[in-house]
Amino acid sequence: xxxxxxxxxxxxxxxxxxxxxxxxxxxxxxxxxxxxxxxxxxxxxxxxxxxxxxxxxxxxxxxxxxxxxxxxxxxxxxxxxxxxxxxxxxxxxxxxxxxxxxxxxxxxxxxxxxxxxxxxxxxxxxx
Numbered sequence: 342x343x344x345x346x347x348x349x350x351x352x353x354x355x356x357x358x359x360x361x362x363x364x365x366x367x368x369x370x371x372x373x374x375x376x377x378x379x380x381x382x383x384x385x386x387x388x389x390x391x392x393x394x395x396x397x398x399x400x401x402x403x404x405x406x407x408x409x410x411x412x413x414x415x416x417x418x419x420x421x422x423x424x425x426x427x428x429x430x431x432x433x434x435x436x437x438x439x440x441x442x443x444x445x446x447x448x449x450x451x452x453x454x455x456x457x458x459x460x461x462x463x464x465x466x467x468x
Contacts, residue, residue, distance in 0.1 A: 361452040362426050366417045367395060368437040368445040373415035379432035380417070383425060391416040399442050412443065420452050 368376050370392065377388055394411035401408045421429060430447060437445050456463050 361420050361422060361455065363418065363420050363448075363450045363452050364426070364429055364433075365448045365450075366433045366437070366445060367393075367414055367447075368417065368433070369443065370413040370415050372437050373417060376417055376433055376436045379436040380419060380429055383428040383432050385419055385421055385425060385429060387419060389418040391418070397443055414445070420455065 366376065373390060377390060380388055393414050393416055395414035396411050401410060403409070417433075419429065426449065430449070433447055454463060
């Protein structure tokens with residue numbers, strides 16, 4: 342069974358409408374633009390890229406005699422329909438994976454409502 346088959350999620354709210362998913366990927370800054378490109382290739386249009394600093398549980402590297410406190414990481418956020426979750430996660434993993442500690446994390450959460458500030462509309466299907 343392929344990774345994309347294992348990652349298929351479909352949840353419905355009590356009212357029967359599809360719940361959107363928020364994908365938040367924390368990746369090394371060096372690969373963030375390639376990850377965004379890979380996500381775009383799955384058909385996702387709206388993506389937010391946040392440049393950040395992060396610290397995992399591993400040992401901090403020493404560079405030039407100084408211990409590096411934080412790594413340069415980027416947070417990539419997108420909200421997508423359930424049907425795209427597997428392909429987006431696969432795209433992120435295939436692009437950001439090196440097999441070394443510190444490749445990053447992916448979080449998937451439900452988005453039950455969304456609001457468009459311009460139109461003041463409320464919907465689970467505005468994305």
